[in-house]
Amino acid sequence: MSGFENFDPNSVGLKDNNIFGLPTTEENSTLIIIPAPWEVTVSYRAGTAKGPEQIMEASLQIDLYDPDGIDEWKKGYYMLPVNKSIESKSAYLRSCSELIIAALSEGTDIDCNNQLCCKLKEVNEGGTFFKEWLKELSLKYLDQGKQVVLLGGDHSTPLGYLQALATKHKDFGILQIDAHADLREAYENFTFSHASIMYNVLKEVPEVSKLVQLGIRDYCDEELHIIQNDARVKTFFDKEVKERMYEGDTWKQIVDDVIAALPDNIYISFDIDGLDPKLCPNTGTPVPGGYEVEQIFYLFKKIKESGKKIIGFDLNEVSSGEHFDDGIDPLVGARVLYKMCNIFMSQS
Numbered sequence: 528m529s530g531f532e533n534f535d536p537n538s539v540g541l542k543d544n545n546i547f548g549l550p551t552t553e554e555n556s557t558l559i560i561i562p563a564p565w566e567v568t569v570s571y572r573a574g575t576a577k578g579p580e581q582i583m584e585a586s587l588q589i590d591l592y593d594p595d596g597i598d599e600w601k602k603g604y605y606m607l608p609v610n611k612s613i614e615s616k617s618a619y620l621r622s623c624s625e626l627i628i629a630a631l632s633e634g635t636d637i638d639c640n641n642q643l644c645c646k647l648k649e650v651n652e653g654g655t656f657f658k659e660w661l662k663e664l665s666l667k668y669l670d671q672g673k674q675v676v677l678l679g680g681d682h683s684t685p686l687g688y689l690q691a692l693a694t695k696h697k698d699f700g701i702l703q704i705d706a707h708a709d710l711r712e713a714y715e716n717f718t719f720s721h722a723s724i725m726y727n728v729l730k731e732v733p734e735v736s737k738l739v740q741l742g743i744r745d746y747c748d749e750e751l752h753i754i755q756n757d758a759r760v761k762t763f764f765d766k767e768v769k770e771r772m773y774e775g776d777t778w779k780q781i782v783d784d785v786i787a788a789l790p791d792n793i794y795i796s797f798d799i800d801g802l803d804p805k806l807c808p809n810t811g812t813p814v815p816g817g818y819e820v821e822q823i824f825y826l827f828k829k830i831k832e833s834g835k836k837i838i839g840f841d842l843n844e845v846s847s848g849e850h851f852d853d854g855i856d857p858l859v860g861a862r863v864l865y866k867m868c869n870i871f872m873s874q875s
């Protein structure tokens with residue numbers, strides 16, 4: 528890629544450059560990272576809408592050498608500017624959803640409150656708007672022959688991007704790394720809830736033939752019913768994985784089983800709360816348990832070695848809390864993003 532003639536990968540990351548300190552542009556980059564500053568329906572702690580900006584800042588601390596993807600960055604990684612109109616719309620609709628969530632927690636019947644019904648309609652229409660905006664933007668770059676990935680935001684964000692990918696790939700599976708199953712139907716009455724993303728994917732993206740979940744440790748009866756009765760879903764519950772390891776199975780054996788459950792084309796949806804919460808203490812809903820970063824990186828490496836193809840990915844639910852220095856979340860997020868970019872691009 529042109530543009531690196533005077534670039535020193537061993538030097539300090541320059542703030543005037545793009546993601547990971549790279550001197551890239553939209554035009555000369557092979558990989559386009561779409562930031563999604565959207566967190567309308569988060570049900571516990573907010574902050575993920577600022578995740579892309581915080582990861583961008585933290586990414587300047589990343590050394591570019593990666594043994595799993597040596598010099599892949601030379602193909603050009605470019606993160607689009609955060610769309611402030613989308614971010615503002617998210618903030619407004621978040622204020623609407625907060626009223627609804629507060630009312631539900633007090634036992635209010637939303638259907639009997641005209642104001643809340645109007646707010647709910649706004650939120651759900653906003654979710655449709657965001658889905659279509661993201662689908663159109665993703666297709667713009669996919670049609671140009673670019674590789675496209677998504678950086679959230681909350682976990683509701685990938686639906687439009689997945690619909691765009693489905694126009695290019697007619698049969699693929701999703702590897703979901705997450706503490707939560709995200710299989711609730713319209714959680715808290717929000718059609719596009721962060722807790723409903725995989726329910727919506729199974730309903731709206733028929734090209735997804737398999738959903739393989741890893742790290743799940745917080746779920747409800749409704750979700751368990753889907754897991755047990757939908758042949759497309761295979762869940763590696765965190766409890767069962769850990770018990771296998773306690774009784775002698777290696778992480779490699781578990782990784783092999785996860786990969787075997789996936790079809791040849793794989794999309795990765797990584798909710799950062801799939802990790803041990805010490806690595807993401809400010810994520811929206813942290814849950815005890817989860818994995819070390821190195822375990823997940825090993826999984827990515829083995830997917831690459833398996834010959835199966837990653838067609839896209841999202842990283843979401845990264846938040847540093849109210850202040851940037853509240854935790855290590857953006858630094859962990861930046862390192863996860865860089866590894867995922869390198870593994871993804873090493874296939875092309």
